[in-house]
Structures are given as structure tokens and as C-alpha cells.
Amino acid sequence: MAAFHEGQMLPAVTGDNADPKSATELSNSLLVQLQQGLLAEALESAVELDKARLHGEELLHNISEICGFLAHDFNNYLSIISMNCDALTTDDEQRRLRARDAIANAARRGKELATSLINLSRDKQATTELVDVDKFVRANHSLLAAAAGGESLLSLNLDAPGMCVRVEPAALSHALVNLVINARKALRGLRSDGIDISTRVDSSGPHPLLHLAVGDNGVGVSGPMRDRLFQRFATDRLDGVGLGLASADHFCRKYGGHIAYRPAEVSGSVFTLLLPVADGLPPAAPDRPDGPSAEAVPVNDASVAGNNDCAPNPDQHPATLSVLIVDDEADALEAMAELLANFGCRVATTCSLGDAWAAWGDTLFDIVFIDASLQYGEQAAFIAWARDRNPNVSIGAISGALSRLTSTPDYDFALPKPLSKQMLGFVLEDYRARR
Numbered sequence: 001m002a003a004f005h006e007g008q009m010l011p012a013v014t015g016d017n018a019d020p021k022s023a024t025e026l027s028n029s030l031l032v033q034l035q036q037g038l039l040a041e042a043l044e045s046a047v048e049l050d051k052a053r054l055h056g057e058e059l060l061h062n063i064s065e066i067c068g069f070l071a072h073d074f075n076n077y078l079s080i081i082s083m084n085c086d087a088l089t090t091d092d093e094q095r096r097l098r099a100r101d102a103i104a105n106a107a108r109r110g111k112e113l114a115t116s117l118i119n120l121s122r123d124k125q126a127t128t129e130l131v132d133v134d135k136f137v138r139a140n141h142s143l144l145a146a147a148a149g150g151e152s153l154l155s156l157n158l159d160a161p162g163m164c165v166r167v168e169p170a171a172l173s174h175a176l177v178n179l180v181i182n183a184r185k186a187l188r189g190l191r192s193d194g195i196d197i198s199t200r201v202d203s204s205g206p207h208p209l210l211h212l213a214v215g216d217n218g219v220g221v222s223g224p225m226r227d228r229l230f231q232r233f234a235t236d237r238l239d240g241v242g243l244g245l246a247s248a249d250h251f252c253r254k255y256g257g258h259i260a261y262r263p264a265e266v267s268g269s270v271f272t273l274l275l276p277v278a279d280g281l282p283p284a285a286p287d288r289p290d291g292p293s294a295e296a297v298p299v300n301d302a303s304v305a306g307n308n309d310c311a312p313n314p315d316q317h318p319a320t321l322s323v324l325i326v327d328d329e330a331d332a333l334e335a336m337a338e339l340l341a342n343f344g345c346r347v348a349t350t351c352s353l354g355d356a357w358a359a360w361g362d363t364l365f366d367i368v369f370i371d372a373s374l375q376y377g378e379q380a381a382f383i384a385w386a387r388d389r390n391p392n393v394s395i396g397a398i399s400g401a402l403s404r405l406t407s408t409p410d411y412d413f414a415l416p417k418p419l420s421k422q423m424l425g426f427v428l429e430d431y432r433a434r435r
Helices: 020-084 093-120 133-139 141-148 169-186 223-228 244-254 330-342 353-360 376-389 421-434
Strands: 003-005 008-010 129-132 154-158 164-167 195-202 209-216 258-263 269-276 322-326 346-350 367-371 394-399 413-416
Touching: 020 093, 020 141, 020 330, 093 141, 093 330, 129 133, 129 169, 133 141, 133 154, 133 169, 133 195, 133 209, 141 154, 141 169, 164 169, 164 269, 169 195, 169 209, 169 244, 169 269, 244 258, 244 269, 322 330, 322 353, 330 346, 330 421, 346 353, 353 367, 353 376, 367 376, 367 421, 376 394, 394 421, 413 421
Parallel strands: 154 195, 322 346, 322 367, 367 394, 394 413
Antiparallel strands: 003 008, 129 164, 195 209, 209 269, 258 269
16 A cells, blocks of 8 residues: 655655665654654643633733623612611601602613623524614723722713614623723822723724724833734733733624723823714613712711701711722712711712822811722822821722721721711711720
8 A cells, every 4th residue: 555755755665675774764754754743732731721811810810800890780779778878767858758769760871781791691582683882881980080090080972963883782892891800900090090982983984984093191012012913812901811902803803893092191091992883773771970079078077968858967077087989889878978967977078099089188188998809009198198197087989899897007997888877976976986
């Protein structure tokens, strides 16, 4: 029977022309080639398996982080409901109405967040739909804020009203969440941190394109990485795998678009999903306003917060304490401030650590509550500054995510959300007892 070596037919080996040495060498050569081929295939498979493992680890890491932020948000909503329940029994009709509206708003936002999570899961039967992008971003605001690391870090500048693209909603959600996670990882933990999601329509080409951009003011992209940004497994981060941007690029190309990168004007990066504008109208869906205002909440005190029935008993609260609350959840901030005011405290509130420095002013606060998810890199500096101003100040972390509370060594105490009247009362009594 004829044999082949490197594509050439070899003469048949018979009893007359057989050379044992040549036959052995040929067998050894073929065996070596076979071993090398199998080794190369095994090595290639091992590399692919290792990449898949890294991909899985990155996905699990991202999922665990988002779950922490989602838990924080859900506990915020529960805090709003819990802290407004007492106000529903007051004789002050205006206060009852405010409490009712706050509870209803918290329930609505919790439902929207749950709906976003359901939509994020891919359905095997998923089909393309007409999606009004501005409405889609607003409807998923809570989920995107969780991916960003908190509502105070996320801003929306949507300027494409009524403009639709034809995509799978779950795929659009995946791509957008990937970009927001990348933006969050680029932030430096400063009070100036921010992530912006914007939309606009470009009609300069033969077909209008909708620009859905995610920008940050973080560390930016290094020069060598810019030519490889959208390649699979290309990354310059120690904790990165390099699949988020590649996945977003694949999404855009699947629906006739592309993804673009440009450096931000001052610092950071802007990644834009460019998708063809589709004709037609999407299914009717409820709209919602942009996220809560980032403006500081006005100062409250015991004389203006609540009614006479809820007013604290002076004998029960002999010492008036000055309290500062820093939290980016406006409804939770208002409810917490009113409860503390009803305990006889003078209360100042602000939505960010940046505003907290200014809110301090000439006041020597006795107790400071800080949402542990806010500008983590700024917390230690603010705490050190506050203790320098008042060595007796008690500073506590509040958070709906347990991981945030277990990594806050600079705080005197930590309270898990949802908060309650009893928890706040315990903090006040403990401070008075120690003072």
C-alpha cells in the first residue's frame, strides 16, 4: 500500500526493497509530526479555555459588583418606605401626602429596576424591536446608575427625542451596561468623578445615525491601546480581560452600525454606539424624568421638620445635636433628615462629599452620616478634615451593600440600609451617653 510523507507518495515497501533502518526513520518522523500536531492543537485549546476562564471571571466580577450596587439601590427604596411610614399617621395632611408620594415613587423606581434586570436577561426567542433610545435610557436609569457606582456619578444628556433604532432591547442593554462599567473602572475615586450618557442624531451622511455616547473623566486610554481597543482580549488593565468593548463593537456591527472612540475634552474617554435610525414608532411605554437632582438639599431643623404631633419631647432629648447627612438619594435624604429633626437634632443635608465641605461652614457637627458608595477616594480625606475640625465628631457609614460597610475602617459606626427610626435613635442615644 502506498504511503505519503509531506504530500509526496513514497514507494511501497516490499520484501525485496525493504530497508529496516529507513522504515524506522520514516515511522519516527511521522510519529514526531503527529505528536507536534496534537501538541499544537492541545496548546491552542488550552489558550482558548484559559481565555474563556478569564472571560467568565470578569463576568462574575462585574456581576458581583453590579449586584452590590443593586442591593444598595433596593435598600435605599426600602429605607424611603420604612422612614416615611410613621408620617402616614400624622395629623398634618401635607406631610402625609409627601410621605405617600415618596413611598409611591420608591415603589415605582424599584419596579423599574426589577424590570430592567428582567430585560437584561437574553431570551432565546429574542427578536428585534423599534426602540426609542432616549426613553430606553431613562427607563433603565436605575440599572445604569448601579453599573456606574451610584446615581451621583451618572448624568443624562439626551437629545434624540422620538428617534428609534431596530435592535434587540436586551442586546442594547448589555452593550450600554458594558460601556458604563468600563467608564466606572476608569474613574479615579475623586469628587470630580462623573459618567455622562448622551444621545444625538447625525444627519450629515446618506442615512441618519443615532449617537449613543458614554463619556467619563477618568484616566483615559493609553496610546498603544488605541489601535486595539475593539479587539477581543485586548486590555491594559490588570483586572481586565478585554471583551467589553469587543462585545459592544459586535453589537453595533450586527445592527448595521459601528462603535467609535475619542478622548474627552479635558480627561477621560468617550465611546459612542452609532446605529442607523429606523422608521416607525415603538410600542407605547411610560416615560420617566431624568435621575434625581444633584443639588444640595436645603438645611432642615427641628422647628420646621414635621408637625406638633411628631415633635420630639424636650425631656426625652435633653441635648440638641448637630447632624450632617451626605447621601445622593434625595427621598431617603429627606426622610432621614425629618426623623432626626423629630429627635431634636439640627440637621444639614447634602447630596455629595464635594458639597459636604461647604455645608460644614462654621458648624461643629456632632454626628455625620455618609453614604459609603459616594466618591470612595474622597471619604478618607473628608473624615480626616472633619475630625480635625471637631475631634469629638462621630462619623458613620450608611449603605445598602454589605461589602461597602465591611471596607470602611475610618468610620466610628456603620448602619446597613434599610434604615429605621429605631436605628437612628440608637446612634443618637449612644453618642449622648458617650459625650
